[in-house]
Amino acid sequence: MALNVAAIRREFPILRRTINGHPLICLDNAATALKPEAVVQSMDRFYRESNGNPHRSMHVLAEEATIAYEEARRTVQRFIGAAAPEEIIFTKNCTEAINLVARSLGSTLKTGDEVLLTLLEHHSNIVAWQALAAERGIVIRWIDIDDRGHLRLDQLREYLRGGRVKLVGVTGQSNVLGVRPPLAEMIHLARAAGALVLVDAAQSIAHMPTDVRALDIDFLAFSGHKLYGPTGIGVLYGKRALLERMPPFLGGGQMIHEVTTDGFSSADIPHKFEAGTMPVAEAVGLRSAIDWLSQYPWDEIIAHERSLIDHTYRTLTSIDGLRIIGSDDPSDIHGCLSFTIDGVHPHDLTDILGKRGICLRAGHHCTQPLHRRLGLTATTRLSIGIYNMTEEIDAAAGAIEQVLAVLLSH
Amino acid sequence: MDVYAEQILDHYRHPRGKSRLAQPSISHEEVNHSCGDALTVDLLIQERAIEVVGWDGTGCAISQAGMSMLCEELTGKTIDEVNTLGEQNIRTMLGVSIGQRRSKCALLCLHTLKNAIRKFQSLPPQSWMETAGRLCPPQPDGEKRIESGSDHELRPIRQYNSSTP
Numbered sequence: 227m228a229l230n231v232a233a234i235r236r237e238f239p240i241l242r243r244t245i246n247g248h249p250l251i252c253l254d255n256a257a258t259a260l261k262p263e264a265v266v267q268s269m270d271r272f273y274r275e276s277n278g279n280p281h282r283s284m285h286v287l288a289e290e291a292t293i294a295y296e297e298a299r300r301t302v303q304r305f306i307g308a309a310a311p312e313e314i315i316f317t318k319n320c321t322e323a324i325n326l327v328a329r330s331l332g333s334t335l336k337t338g339d340e341v342l343l344t345l346l347e348h349h350s351n352i353v354a355w356q357a358l359a360a361e362r363g364i365v366i367r368w369i370d371i372d373d374r375g376h377l378r379l380d381q382l383r384e385y386l387r388g389g390r391v392k393l394v395g396v397t398g399q400s401n402v403l404g405v406r407p408p409l410a411e412m413i414h415l416a417r418a419a420g421a422l423v424l425v426d427a428a429q430s431i432a433h434m435p436t437d438v439r440a441l442d443i444d445f446l447a448f449s450g451h452k453l454y455g456p457t458g459i460g461v462l463y464g465k466r467a468l469l470e471r472m473p474p475f476l477g478g479g480q481m482i483h484e485v486t487t488d489g490f491s492s493a494d495i496p497h498k499f500e501a502g503t504m505p506v507a508e509a510v511g512l513r514s515a516i517d518w519l520s521q522y523p524w525d526e527i528i529a530h531e532r533s534l535i536d537h538t539y540r541t542l543t544s545i546d547g548l549r550i551i552g553s554d555d556p557s558d559i560h561g562c563l564s565f566t567i568d569g570v571h572p573h574d575l576t577d578i579l580g581k582r583g584i585c586l587r588a589g590h591h592c593t594q595p596l597h598r599r600l601g602l603t604a605t606t607r608l609s610i611g612i613y614n615m616t617e618e619i620d621a622a623a624g625a626i627e628q629v630l631a632v633l634l635s636h
Numbered sequence: 637m638d639v640y641a642e643q644i645l646d647h648y649r650h651p652r653g654k655s656r657l658a659q660p661s662i663s664h665e666e667v668n669h670s671c672g673d674a675l676t677v678d679l680l681i682q683e684r685a686i687e688v689v690g691w692d693g694t695g696c697a698i699s700q701a702g703m704s705m706l707c708e709e710l711t712g713k714t715i716d717e718v719n720t721l722g723e724q725n726i727r728t729m730l731g732v733s734i735g736q737r738r739s740k741c742a743l744l745c746l747h748t749l750k751n752a753i754r755k756f757q758s759l760p761p762q763s764w765m766e767t768a769g770r771l772c773p774p775q776p777d778g779e780k781r782i783e784s785g786s787d788h789e790l791r792p793i794r795q796y797n798s799s800t801p
Contacts, residue, residue, distance in 0.1 A: 571696035573671050573741065578640060589671055603672020632640065633648070633697065 229522060229530045235613045237262040237518075248583030251618045256401050256429060256562045256609030257587050258451045261515070265455055268514035269507045279503055281480060295506050298513035299496070305516045306446065307437035308463055315462040315469070315499045316509055320428040321350040323447035323462035324395075326499060327424055328354035330472040331393070337363035340390045342421070344369040344377055344407065345599050346400040349592040351426045355395065365390075371599065375403040375552035382412060386419035393422045398430030398446075402591050402607065403552035404535070404559035406430065413442055422468070428452055432611070433531060433561045435524045438463050450508060454612075455515030459508035462499070469495045476501040519612070527612055535559050537616045538608060541623045547630070551605055562609030564591070567626075570633050572606040578629045584622050639698065641732050647701035652708050657690035664752035668740050673699040675748040681756060685714045691748075698734070698741040705729050706745045718753050721746060723769040743767055 235241050238260050243250045252260055278291030296311070303311045317323040332355075335341075341355050345368055359366050367385050370378045377396075385391055394416045399406045409425060416423045424445040427436060431448040438446050443463070450459040464472075474481055474492050478501035483491040492498045519527075539556035542548055547568035553559055567575065572588030579586055587607045590597045597603060608622065657663075660678035667674045673695030680688040689710045691703055706729065710718070726746050727734060734742045747767040754761055 571671075571673075573696040573738070574640070574698075577738070581638075594669070603674075633645070635649070 227523075227526060229526045229612070231530065231613065231615055234522075235615075237264065238613055239263055239266070241613065245583035246581055251584045251621055253608045253610065253614065253618065253622055254585040254587045255432075255611035255614075256452070256591075256607065258457070259432060259454045259611050260613065261456065261511075262454055262518050264518045265511045265514045269456060269511040272507045272510045278506075280506055281497070291506055294510050294513075295504070298509035301513040301516050302461055305436070305520070306461075306463055307439050309439060310466060312495045313463055313466050313469065315464065315496045316504055317447075317460040317462055317499075318458060318505070319451075319460035320426065320447045320449040321354075321460070323460045324351050324424065324426065325354045326462055326475045327445050327447075327464070328358050330475045330499075331422075331468070332358040332362065332364070333473055335362055335364050335392055338365065338390060339392045340365045340367055340385065340388070342367050342369060342382065342385055342391055342394045344396050345371050345596050346375070346377065346397050346403065346405070346407065347395065347593070347595070348397065348401050348426060348428065349594070350428070351395045351397065351424070352595065364392075367391075368595075369396075371596075374554065374558065375400065375405045376558075377407050377412075379408070379411065379415075382415060386415055386421060389419070391416070391419060391421040393424060395424045395426065398425050398427040398436075399433065399560055400552075400596075401429045401562065401609075402564045402593050402596055402605065404562045405553060406434075406558075406560055409441055409443075417442065429561055432519070434528065444468060450512040450515065453512070453515050454519055456508045456511035458505045459512050461512075466495065469499070474498050474501070478502045480504075522612070530612065531561070531610055532557075534610045534614055534616065534619065535561075535563065538563060538610070538619050541619055542608070542626075545623065545627060545630075548626075551600060551602070562607055564605040564607040566602060566605055567630065570630060572604045574633060575606055575626065575629055578632070579622070579625055582625050584625050586622070639732050639734065639738065643705075643731060644697060644701045647704040648697040651700060651704040653689055653691060654693075654704065654707075655690050656692055657688060660688075660690065662752050662756040664748060664755050666744060666748040666751060668695070668699070668744055671696065671741065673741055673744050675699065675703050675744055677703075677748045677752045679710075679752055679756065681715070684716070685712060686710050686718070687712075695744070696741050698730075698738050699744045702726065702730060702742050703745040703748070706749065710749070715753055715757070718749065721749075723767065739768065740764070 240260050241250060276287055276290040278287035280292040280295040282288050299311045299314045302314045308314060341364055343352060343366055355366055358364060369381050396407050396412060413423045422444040425443050427446050427448040432453045444465055446463040448461055451457040481493050481498050481501040483493050536556050542565060548565050550563055550565045576586050576588040589604050591607055657678035657680055661681040663678045665676040675693035678690040679686055689707050691707055693700055693703055723743055726743055730742060750767060751761040
């Protein structure tokens with residue numbers, strides 16, 4: 227069966243909005259996805275009816291909040307196939323989840339230890355490691371891409387052979403090129419060399435099923451807001467044995483077992499990594515987003531989004547002077563694609579499109595090393611969600627051609 | 637008024653004075669790393685006045701039109717006159733409403749010019765905050781104070797080094 231996209235669209239109140247009289251066409255879902263009514267209502271209901279602080283007091287509100295918060299954790303656990311709810315740590319966002327690993331696991335690394343990153347990484351999976359490198363003298367090595375945006379696995383093999391690699395950080399899906407690194411093969415290689423693997427799933431999480439056990443992933447991070455959930459909540463999955471031996475990240479309430487004037491001992495996981503009052507309403511909203519998305523079979527979501535990307539590729543390549551970056555095979559591309567147009571800066575293009583209600587992102591998309599590798603300073607990115615329609619792609623392409631006529635006419 | 641007003645598009649499509657000078661007194665380049673806009677200004681300076689201006693650049697319509705329009709106003713200006721130019725002059729010159737997201741595009745021409753002049757005078761470059769008019773006037777002790785609540789995007793970043801690809 228095919229998705230009933232018209233019915234899905236009715237669940238997103240923001241899609242009824244117009245901008246300067248134009249219907250909103252959101253093709254910037256890789257930045258943040260729109261939220262269905264169910265998510266907004268669940269958070270509203272939490273604040274109106276429960277509003278407790280989980281694991282703190284004995285009264286009814288705290289009890290309800292604790293149940294809601296821990297049920298959110300179990301929902302995430304089932305969604306990504308984790309073995310136990312304790313392996314799910316809530317954070318502020320994907321970036322904080324990666325920083326948690328870089329700081330906590332990173333504090334056990336020694337001078338000369340190596341971390342491998344790929345040129346496809348978002349700054350969120352780069353800067354935390356660079357800060358660690360500057361502090362602890364660890365070495366970052368980069369896995370390059372080929373002309374189609376595929377990772378150079380020969381380099382991965384070579385670096386792993388050196389025997390000093392402690393961790394490989396890799397995106398599940400590029401937020402610029404839409405390519406997906408071969409995680410199963412990379413994890414297999416890393417495992418054989420005794421290295422851990424951290425997967426930045428920020429972009430892949432809403433577009434493909436995730437199974438951390440099937441892939442034998444050590445750490446996986448993502449944000450709620452790219453999964454049709456709220457901002458302010460992210461997830462770190464970590465294997466229990468790893469999380470248990472890692473030192474705490476932030477210190478404060480809830481993450482302790484005991485505090486004396488002499489010091490503290492840490493709580494067990496997951497609370498060891500959840501200091502202070504957590505974003506409870508956001509956890510409730512994330513659970514609601516996962517429940518909402520899970521009502522649609524993955525094969526239907528994938529088929530719909532495949533047809534959108536194929537249509538986008540065909541439509542955009544027919545525009546004069548427009549060049550799609552990365553793979554020339556649309557079946558390599560998932561969730562988003564980026565392009566340049568001769569003589570037109572992406573900021574001008576997206577500024578004018580935005581006034582017509584068409585939202586695309588322009589710039590380096592927090593991937594300056596990738597853009598430098600591609601010899602580009604900025605690109606325009608079109609990224610899709612479950613509610614997008616081919617008609618919206620056509621409208622965007624038509625508007626792009628009109629903008630080119632304005633900017634390039636002599 | 638729309639940012640892409642006819643005078644902006646006209647300068648973008650037909651930039652004025654856009655060629656490098658063979659023997660400038662000073663050349664200076666500035667880049668907006670967040671979007672890749674880049675401008676290089678060449679100045680031929682005689683007796684503390686700008687005799688000839690040349691420039692080159694790439695980037696969005698706002699940044700390039702801004703440089704083109706500014707270029708037209710510079711010939712004959714003294715260094716002291718350039719020193720009094722501020723971000724408000726650029727906004728007036730452009731004649732369109734520049735929102736916060738495009739401010740750095742609009743002010744790149746001023747930033748490049750100011751730092752060309754500073755370089756000519758062997759002075760250290762001014763910061764983006766200074767170009768954007770976000771610094772208080774110099775304090776009596778000569779120290780410059782940064783306004784609270786300043787836009788962090790305009791703050792210099794600390795460089796971390798790691799092995800390059």
